[in-house]
């Protein structure tokens with residue numbers, strides 16, 4: 185098939201310098217540096233397809249595009265191209281918080297407009313492509329048309345892999361990302377994809393070759409690829425399903441209870457489908473493509489949005505030392521239960537005295553906030569009950585004096601952080617949200633950690649469905665109206681929406697420290713995968729690795745060294761960083777805790793110095809609007825020695841560097857709590873050689889000498 189669109193495009197002024205009008209059915213789009221190419225093609229059957237190349241090598245083979253929609257013939261074929269427009273962008277924007285204080289958004293674009301006569305209806309559908317120097321992206325565009333609403337029953341976007349790549353993946357699941365990553369060739373996903381290793385209260389796999397995004401891949405010729413999505417708005421989250429006979433992934437949307445996937449109203453643009461690419465692993469860490477594909481900030485006054493370093497009355501509940509609940513009441517019902525007559529079980533963590541103790545320590549050590557979980561009534565009933573009305577989000581337990589504790593915290597210069605566990609009951613949270621946010625405004629809380637543990641209610645819905653995706657964003661938008669920052673756990677994994685709504689400081693959406701004893705390599709893969717969509721509330725900073733020493737029934741051991749825990753404040757970028765361990769554990773190792781006190785939570789520039797997915801990551805960052813640098817390195821279960829050139833430092837300047845490293849005998853399993861701290865003068869010519877223990881790491885603070 186041949187298109188003769190050049191004359192039309194020239195008349196419309198749409199031809200760019202790119203080869204959009206070569207003969208044949210292929211339209212090519214190149215990235216600004218020419219390294220990335222996307223080809224669009226319409227087959228004889230009118231099937232839209234694309235492929236992609238990087239430095240002359242195919243990275244995505246011929247892949248089909250389109251949808252199935254209720255009541256319509258397949259929207260994967262029978263299309264005609266009715267217009268093509270080309271464009272480009274080169275802008276630099278300043279994020280409210282971030283890894284750097286400016287981000288360049290530089291791409292070329294091509295929008296293909298298509299028409300299909302589907303029985304008696306005419307369907308208009310377009311595909312908008314963008315070629316960046318470090319990736320490709322496309323989204324579907326349904327312009328205003330006769331059909332006002334489409335019920336999407338399947339998205340059939342393909343990503344044809346060119347070989348049996350190595351993948352770092354977690355099982356496709358409609359409800360959770362709280363898994364350890366598996367490294368395997370694509371061909372072994374089927375045999376390794378067992379979802380029984382977790383015991384999460386909500387876990388819904390859908391296919392033995394289903395995986396989640398962001399999916400990290402490495403080709404046999406050492407290209408790094410990463411498939412994810414950007415700007416997930418009013419659409420279900422996308423998973424990928426592999427045909428392991430052809431190595432072709434196809435998009436797999438999270439369903440609604442009736443089995444359909446999405447209801448879209450025209451005009452509509454889907455989220456972006458993205459393939460990041462580079463021959464350097466560090467470029468995958470550094471790329472800002474996901475944020476660039478999101479809309480600019482939608483909040484006019486962002487002056488109230490501030491990165492947060494916090495502690496929490498939290499780790500003690502997670503480890504079983506204390507409890508969220510106040511009583512052992514059985515057959516509990518919040519509507520009728522009388523706490524004033526109830527006998528406390530004596531293990532309630534969020535009591536006035538304990539909270540004050542944390543406030544004192546957090547304030548003395550420069551924290552911005554203190555999270556308190558289990559402050560509100562209902563925890564007797566919360567876990568796995570699939571019950572609508574568990575929490576009201578406004579009534580404190582009898583031993584939590586909300587007015588006094590907020591006043592006490594404010595008098596010491598810190599804020600309390602709110603906690604809203606919804607137990608998966610979205611309707612109940614929505615009913616209470618206004619009052620819950622108003623209570624925060626009343627007492628001076630400006631950040632909420634929300635959570636969605638357990639199966640989503642109403643029954644039959646999933647965490648990553650369209651309605652739920654809409655809820656999470658509505659909660660963030662409503663919070664913005666009340667000047668509240670959000671840290672949502674168990675919500676859908678982020679897709680860069682924090683560019684548009686920077687009050688969404690972080691999400692969890694992956695296995696975090698609450699899992700206590702995951703493998704050391706986990707933190708060397710998260711920045712390549714989960715963090716591509718946005719920051720994670722990973723809750724680092726554990727100093728006491730044998731949990732039975734303070735929670736006798738807990739036999740977990742954290743498989744990390746102290747230097748590794750310090751490094752995470754640099755390697756796991758987030759504007760929301762918790763110092764997750766207890767005040768008394770930090771007090772015992774005040775010299776190591778100093779790094780957590782010093783490390784910023786906002787940056788002017790970041791340099792990924794060296795990395796390999798699942799192996800190790802080394803990154804240097806300069807504090808926002810300052811001259812001090814912080815370097816972090818983490819390794820998996822292999823010890824390794826690395827050379828860290830400090831060439832990013834300003835020339836002709838002497839700095840005092842404080843090195844926090846593993847000791848010679850440190851080991852994440854046998855001797856995790858030893859470390860060495862040493863100070864040295866360094867310059868941009870220095871290149872210290874540092875040993876990381878198994879499950880270890882290092883942290884360096886580098887401050888200009890006066």
Ligand code: NOJ
Pocket residue numbers: 498502557605635637673674692698
């Ligand atoms: C799971 C969250 O990830 C954790 O941080 C929280 O403490 C519990 N849910 C209770 O809400």
Ligand code: CA
Pocket residue numbers: 362673674692698
């Ligand atoms: Ca969680």
